[in-house]
Amino acid sequence: MSTVLEVKNVEKYYGNKSNLTKALNNISFKVEKGEFVGIMGASGSGKTTLLNCISTIDRVTSGNIFINNLDITKLKGNNLNKFRREELGFIFQDFNLLDTLTAYENIALALTIQKVHAKEIDKRVKEVASKLEISDILKKYPYQISGGQKQRVASARAIITNPKLVLADEPTGALDSKSARQLLETFDVLNRSLGSTILMVTHDAFTASYADRIIFIKDGKIFNELTKGNSLRKQFFEKIIEVQTLLGGDLNDVI
C-alpha cells in the first residue's frame, strides 16, 4: 500500500513572540491509500486547523505535508489552486451546495472548472450518481431535497474528480441521526467500492466509529490513536467513548 498523506512534524503557531499559541504542536501521522481515517478532538483542540493545513487553505509554521509524495507546503499561487482542485475533494458540514444549481449541475461544476470535456462530464456524473443512489434527484434543486440527500450530492461532487484524498469536515454535523447513518453508509461505499481515501474530522463518536482508524488530538498534539482492526463497529464505538471520556476530563485536574 502506498502512502497518500504524510504529515511530518507539523507545527502551526498563532500570535507573536510574547503571546504564542501553538495550535498544532509537532504532529506526525500517515494515511495509506484506501484508508478511512477519523480525527477526533474537542473544540479548540486543533483538528480544524490541521484539516485546513492539509487542505492547503492554511499554511503550516513548520514541518511538511506530503500528498502522494508531493510536498504541498512548498506549493504556491496557481499551483496551489490547481492542486486543491484536482487532488482533493471536500465535504463540508453545511453541504455548501449552490442553491441556484440543480444536483446534477452541482456535481458537474467540480468537473467544469477543471475544463473536462462536456461528454465526459455527463458520463461521470451519471456514473457517480448511480453509485451513491441519487440518480433520481439529479434534476432537483438543493431546496427540494433532504439534508441527507444534499450531503450525498456533496459527496458525489467531492469524489467525481477522482481526488487522491477526500477531506470531510464534520459531515454529519447538520444531519439527523437517520440521515447521518445513511451518509456514513455512503462513505463506506466510497471507501470500499470506489477506493477513496477519506480523512474525516468529527467530534461525534458514532460518526467516528465508521472509520478504520482514529487519531485523537488534544491541545495541538496527538493524544491517542485507535485502530478498528477486526473488531465490530460497536466495540470500536465503545473504545472511542472510553478515550473520549479520558480526553473530556482534564487529566491534570484529576491527578
Next chain:
Amino acid sequence: MLFKLSIKNMKKSFKDYAIYFLTLVLGVAIFYMFNSLDTQQAMLDVSTSTREIIKLMIGMLNIVSVFVAVTLGLLIAYANNFLINRRKKEFGIYMILGMGKRQISKIILFETILVGIVSLVCGIVIGVFASQFMSVLVAKLFEADMSKFTFVFSREACIKTCIYFAIMYLAVMIFNTITISRYKLINLLTAIKKNEKVKMKNPFISILIFLIAAGILGFCYYKVTIDANKITEISQMLQIILLGILGTFLIFWSLSGFILRLVQSLKGTYLKGTNMFVLRQINNKINTTVISMTVICLMLFMTISILSSSLSLRNTMQKDLLDMTPVDLNLYKTANLPEEYTRYGKKYRATEEAIEDSKITIVETLENNDFDISKLKDIVEIPIYATNDLTWGDFIGDKYEEVKAQFPMLKYDTAETIVKVSDYNKLAKLYGNEQYSLNDDEYIVLCEFDNMLSIRNGVLEKGNILEIAGKEYKPKYDECKEGFIEMSTSHTNTGIILVPDSCNLTEDMKEETFLAANYNATSDEEKEEIEKNFIESDSILIKNLEEKGITLDGMTRISIIESSTGVAAIVVFIAIYLGIIFLIASAAILALKQLTESADNKQRYIILRKIGCDEKMINQALFRQIAIFFMLPLILAIIHSIFGIQFAITLMSVLASKEELLPSAIATVLIIGIVYGLYFLATYFGSKNIIKEE
C-alpha cells in the same frame, strides 16, 4: 467619540460608499452645471438677442431642477438604505454593547453630514470645471463667439445647489432615524441572509413568452418606422408605447429562462468553466428584478432617444427658420400716432416729432434720421389697416358665444389686421410666397397658427359675411390660406384679412406701415455691419430716433435666427440635463441592486472558492455576471432607440440625413459610455470587495 467612530467607519467601508459617493458627486456636479448655465460665457453670447429666451430658459431649468432634485432625493434615499442594510450587523453589535438607538442615529447623522459636505464640495468643484468645458461645447454647437473666454463661477447656482442638497440630506437623515428606530436587535444580529428558495420558471413557458414578447416589440418597431405615417392621433402613439412597455417587461421576464434553455442545449458551452454558474446566477437574479430591469431599460431608452434626437433637433429648427425669414429686415411703425398711447402696458405721451413722423413712410423716417437708404435693397413698404368696426369678436360673428366658452382667455375686442391684396402681393413676391387675386366682393384670411386656424376655418366654412368700411364681403375660400407678413421663428401668424384694392380703407384706419427689405450687401460681414444700425443702441439712427421720441419696431433675420438658436439651446440643454440624470439614476439603481445581491451572493462565491476555483476564475465569473447585468438593459434600450429615434425624426419631419445624426449619436454613446462605465467599474470593484473572504 461617536464622531471618531463615524470617520473610522467611513474609512473602513470606503468601497461600499463608492457608488453612493459617485452618485452624490455626479448629482451635485450636474445640478450645478445646469443651474449655472445662464451665467456661462457661451450662453450669454448665444442669447444676447433675446432677453426673454434667457428668462424662459431659467424658468424651465428651475422647474426641471425641482423634478431632478426629487429624482436625486429618491435615489439618495435608496442608496442610503442600501448602506444601512449592509451595516445592520454592525449596528447590532453597537446595541449589544449598550449603545442606544439615538446614539446610533447620531453616528449615522455624522456620517451623512460628512459624506454630504465632502460630496458637495467635490461635486461643485467638478461642476465648476465641467461647466467651463460645457461652455466650449456650447460654443461649438451654436457657433457662439468664444474669443473672450472667461472662467465663470456662479454663486447663485452654487448656493442653490447647496440648499437643494441640504434639503435632500435632511430628508435622508430623518428617513434614517426612522429606519433605525424600527430595528429590532435580534433582526440586526441575524441579518446575514441565508440561501433563499429559488423559484424557477418553466423553461417552455419562458420560451413561449419570449417569442410573444419579441413579436410584440417587432410589431411596435414596424408601427413606428414603416407604418409611421398612419399614426395620426396621440392615442395611437400611447397604444404603441404601452405595448412597448409590455413587450420590454415580458422580454426581461422570459429572457434569462430563454437564454438558459438555449445555452443548456449547447452542452459544450454550458458545461464549460463557470458558465453554468454565471448563467444560473443571472437567471436567478433576473427573476427577482424584472420590474427594475424594465424601468432601467426604458430610462436608458429615453436617455438615448432624448439625447440623440435633441442634438439633431438643432438642424431641424434651422431648416424651419429659413422658410420663415425670407428677408434680412422687417420694420414697422405705428401710423397716426395719438397724443397719448400705450405700449407694453405703459402710457406714453407722444412728442410732436413722433406724431409728425407717424404720418410719413418708414423710408422717409430712415432718411430723415441720417440713415443711408442705399444700404437697403428690395424695399417693399405697405400700409396695414385695422378698425374697431372689425374686431376678432366681429369676425367670429354667430359663433361668438361658442368660441368664447371654449377660449375665454382670447381678447375679443382686438381689431383684425387688414391688408390690401395688391400690397400683400408685393410683399409675397419679395418673400417668395404665394400671391392671391380677389373679386370686388371677396376676402381671404391668411393664418398659420394652429389653434386660430381651426377656429377661423370653422367660421369660414359657414361663408361668414364681413362688413368692412361700409361694404359687405364674402370669403373667397372656405378655409384659411398660408402666408405671413412679419418674419418670426415659426409659423405664428394668427390672422390677416386680405381685401380687394377697391375697398374703401381710409387714411385714419391705417394702423401701421410695414417695411421689408434686404441689406445691400453680399458677404456676412457686410450684412452684420448694416445690422448694427438697427440693433446697437449707440448707432446714429437709433440715437436720433430716441432723441425725437420716435418708436420704430422691427426684427432682423440675424436676430431671429439667434433667438431661435436660443430655443434650440434650451431644448438641447434640458434634454441633456434630464438625459444624464435618468442615466445616473438607472446606472445607480442597477449598481446598488448588484451590490446588494453580491452581498447575498457572498456565500455562493465562498462555495466556489471552497471547491477549488481560483481567484481568477471567481473574478471572471463575477465580471461576466455584472457585465451581462449591465449590458442587457442597455442592449435592449439601444435596439429600442434605433427605432424610436427614427420615429422622432418622422415626428419632427427632419430631412436629417444619416450623416447629421451620426455625430449626435456618437456624442450620446460617449456620454452614456462614460457614466455607465463608471458605475460598472464601481460595481465590479465593490462586489469584488464584498465577496472577498475576510
